[in-house]
Structure formats: structure tokens, C-alpha cells
Amino acid sequence: MPNVKPIRPVEAAPIALDAHARDNLRYIRETMERAASFTAVPGWGGVALGITALGAAAVANRQDSPQLWLVTWLAEAAVAIGIAGWTTLSKARAAGVPLLSGPGRKFVLSFLPSVFVAGLLTVVLFRADFTGAIPGMWLLLYGAGVMTGGAFSIRVVPLMGLCFLVLGAVALFSPAAWGDGFLAAGFGGLHIIFGAVIARRFGG
Amino acid sequence: MAKQGALRSEREPKGIPSRRNRAAETPARDLNRLIHERTRLGIISALAVNSSLTFGELKDLLRASDGNLSVHARKLEDAGYITCSKSFAGRLPKTEYRLSAAGRKALERYLDHMESLIRATREG
Numbered sequence: 001m002p003n004v005k006p007i008r009p010v011e012a013a014p015i016a017l018d019a020h021a022r023d024n025l026r027y028i029r030e031t032m033e034r035a036a037s038f039t040a041v042p043g044w045g046g047v048a049l050g051i052t053a054l055g056a057a058a059v060a061n062r063q064d065s066p067q068l069w070l071v072t073w074l075a076e077a078a079v080a081i082g083i084a085g086w087t088t089l090s091k092a093r094a095a096g097v098p099l100l101s102g103p104g105r106k107f108v109l110s111f112l113p114s115v116f117v118a119g120l121l122t123v124v125l126f127r128a129d130f131t132g133a134i135p136g137m138w139l140l141l142y143g144a145g146v147m148t149g150g151a152f153s154i155r156v157v158p159l160m161g162l163c164f165l166v167l168g169a170v171a172l173f174s175p176a177a178w179g180d181g182f183l184a185a186g187f188g189g190l191h192i193i194f195g196a197v198i199a200r201r202f203g204g
Numbered sequence: 205m206a207k208q209g210a211l212r213s214e215r216e217p218k219g220i221p222s223r224r225n226r227a228a229e230t231p232a233r234d235l236n237r238l239i240h241e242r243t244r245l246g247i248i249s250a251l252a253v254n255s256s257l258t259f260g261e262l263k264d265l266l267r268a269s270d271g272n273l274s275v276h277a278r279k280l281e282d283a284g285y286i287t288c289s290k291s292f293a294g295r296l297p298k299t300e301y302r303l304s305a306a307g308r309k310a311l312e313r314y315l316d317h318m319e320s321l322i323r324a325t326r327e328g
Binding site for chain 2: 016018021022024025027028031032034035
């Protein structure tokens with residue numbers, strides 16, 4: 001029995017063109033997502049956050065009771081969340097970037113645990129009458145959140161997170177009376193500086 | 205002239221489409237093979253969402269070797285799809301790529317093409 005071999009090599013089953021096209025579209029989308037980072041981080045929003053934080057620091061510093069001091073900063077946090085949410089959404093819409101897909105979702109998911117921990121520790125430290133440690137803890141955890149979330153973002157975002165971390169670490173070992181100064185420097189100064197950089201270099 | 209010939213041959217389909225794919229035969233004829241290749245498609249896609257990217261950034265992003273990226277970037281540059289500028293950052297050379305208007309148009313046409321392929325296959 002002769003050994004019969006096909007003249008043409010047996011080809012693998014052809015891949016359907018539409019499957020190939022879908023695969024290409026998926027590749028384009030994934031490459032764009034990886035390359036784009038999180039362009040919806042708002043620069044001017046950051047500047048606005050900084051300005052309101054400077055105002056909050058001035059008001060909080062005049063409060064006599066720790067309760068009013070905390071209420072002032074919690075009100076500022078609520079205003080900041082509103083500004084950040086609105087400006088992020090506006091920038092994402094203007095750029096045609098889906099906010100909660102790919103890098104945006106990673107940013108939020110990386111940022112939220114730090115915010116949750118900051119909220120819990122605020123309650124614990126306040127009840128223990130240890131309010132002097134709250135500014136340093138806020139700056140540290142905000143910095144940690146921005147840094148981990150910013151790992152998927154434009155490079156300037158994790159750098160801002162690092163600055164918050166350094167400032168928070170210094171604040172923890174500084175006199176409690178300097179707390180508002182550190183908060184003004186962090187949530188005010190750093191937001192204004194980095195917000196302006198983001199707005200100028202990454203559009204809005 | 206030689207460059208034009210090379211580009212034309214990259215755009216031409218190779219082989220006979222299978223029976224299953226015959227529905228998408230017409231769109232396949234116009235396929236831009238220059239950006240159909242994975243690394244080149246990656247370069248174009250990445251530059252479409254960034255004003256510019258350096259050689260190093262593209263290399264990290266696409267996980268390509270220096271030689272591979274360099275060859276594919278040169279092909280896109282020759283076709284006028286991307287522009288390349290070389291400068292120095294301190295003492296280190298810096299190569300920066302940007303997507304040209306022709307490159308953006310080519311990507312848009314390619315996306316349209318892929319969508320029409322999917323549509324044609326569904327209808328066929």
C-alpha cells in the first residue's frame with residue numbers, strides 16, 4: 001500500500017471573517033483603553049476643589065468645637081464630591097469617553113476602598129477624641145487612593161497621590177494645631193497645582 | 205513609485221475567499237492591509253487617543269521589541285499615517301510619534317470596514 005500524501009497541505013478550518021473583524025475591533029478598543037489612561041480626570045475641577053478646600057480650611061480653623069470643625073470639613077467633602085463628579089462627567093462626555101468602562105472603572109474601584117477606610121477611621125478617631133490625627137489620616141488615605149487609582153491614569157495623577165502621601169505622613173507627626181494648614185496645603189494647594197497641570201496638558 | 209506599488213500590494217486581498225466568507229467579499233477587497241497588521245493597528249489605535257506617544261511608551265503599551273516597533277512605525281510613517289519627531293530630553297534621544305490626518309482617516313475607514321464585514325456576513 002503506497003503512502004499517499006495530499007499534494008496540498010490540509011488547511012485548518014477557516015476563521016469566519018466576521019469573527020476576525022470582531023476580534024480586530026476588540027483589539028482596537030482595548031489598545032485605545034490602555035493607551036488613553038483615564039483622560040476624564042478633571043483638571044479645572046481639581047482647581048475648583050482646591051479653591052473650596054482653601055475656603056473650608058479658613059472656616060474650619062475658626063471653629064471652637066471639634067464637632068463644628070468636623071462638620072465644616074464634611075460639608076467641604078460633600079461639595080468636593082459634587083464638583084469632582086460633575087466635572088469628571090462633563091469632561092468624559094465632551095471627550096466621548098465612556099466613564100465607567102476600562103480605566104475609569106479601575107480608577108473608581110481602586111479609589112473607593114481608601115475612601116471607605118477614611119470614613120470609618122474618622123468616626124473611630126473622633127469618638128476617641130483623637131481629632132488631631134484626622135488631617136494626616138485623610139491626606140494619607142486620599143493620597144493612597146489617588147496613587148492606586150492613578151496607576152491606570154495619566155502619570156501626573158499618581159504623582160499627585162504621592163505628594164498627598166508625603167504631606168499626610170508629615171502631618172501625622174506634626175502638632176495638631178497645624179492640621180488645617182496641612183489640609184489647606186494638600187486639598188487646596190496640591191489640587192490647584194496638579195489641577196492646573198492636568199487642565200493645561202490634558203485638556204480641561 | 206515603488207512605495208506606491210508596495211502600498212497597493214498591501215491593500216490587495218490574498219487568496220480566494222471561502223464560500224462562507226463570500227458575503228463579505230466586496231468589503232474585503234478594500235481592506236487596508238497596511239494597518240490591518242496587529243502591531244501597526246496597535247500603533248494607530250494608541251495614537252488615536254493621545255496627542256503624541258514616545259517610542260518607549262508605544263513599546264511598553266504594545267509589548268513589542270525595539271526592532272519590530274521600529275520597522276512597523278517606519279511603514280506607517282512612509283505611508284504618511286504617522287509623523288515622527290526626534291529630539292533630546294537632556295542627553296537622551298527622544299522619538300515621538302503623532303497620528304496624521306491621513307492616519308486618522310485610515311483608521312476610521314478601517315473601523316467602518318470591519319463593521320461592514322460583520323454586517324455583510326450576518327446578512328449573507
